[in-house]
Amino acid sequence: MGGRPGVSTEAEIDLRVGGRYRIVSQLPDGERHDVSGEYLEVLPQRRLVFSWAWRSTPERVSRISIDFIARDGGTALLFVHDRFFDDQARANHERGWQPAFAQLDAFLQPQIQEA
Template identity: 35%
Template structure:
C-alpha cells in the first residue's frame, strides 16, 4: 500500500485523505468518514466488519484471516495472500489502549517490520461524521524513511472509501 505524498500538502477536500509527515518519526493520516464515531469505531473493532473494508480491492490482496481481541493487552493477527506471496503475509500486534468509541492504540510487531505504534482517534464532527486520525510513531527516523521508500506506510483513499461505503448506511 502506498501512503502517497508524505510531505505537507494543502488541506484535502472534505472526505479525502491527508497524509503528512509531522516529524522525523511521525506519520499522520486524516480522513472524514460519513458516519458517527461509535459506528466507525465498531468497523475497526469487529472482525466481520473489519474484513469488509480493510484491504483495497484494487491491490490484488485477500484477507485470509482476521483475529481481533480488542481490549488492553489483547492482540490482533491479520493474514493476507497475494500472487507474489503464496505462503501468505501475517501482521500482528497487541492493543495498548482501547477507549470506545474514541481511541485505539496498538503495536505493529510483525517480523521484519519497523515496530511502529499506531494510534487511531475518532472525533465527532457535524452532520454525524467522524474525523478519523491515524498517527504512526516509528522507533526512528530511519525506520519511517525505510517504510516510505518501500511504499509500506499503507494508507490510501480506496481503503477509506470502502470504510465509508460500509458504515455510511449503518450510522
C-alpha cells in the same frame, strides 16, 4: 484493513488493553502478508492504539494510533502510524496505507452522499 487486491485469510482479534491481534492477507499472486501486535489503548468509540509488526521483521515494531472524532453528524478519523525502524520503513508503510484509505473512502462515499 486492506487496499491492495487480495483478501484477509485469517484474523484473530482480542480487543482489550494487553490483547493481541493477527491479520494474514493473501494477494492474487499467492504472496502472504502477516501482521500482528498488541492493543495498548482501547477507548470505545474514541481511540485505539496498538503496536504493529510484520512477521517477516518482528523486531521492527511500530505504533498505530486511531482517534474517532464526532464531526457534523459523522465521524472524522485521525490515523497516525509512527515509531518506524527507519525512513524507508516509513515510506513503505505510507505507500501501503494510501490504497487502503482510498478503498475506505470509496466504500464510504455512497453512505456519505445518502446522509
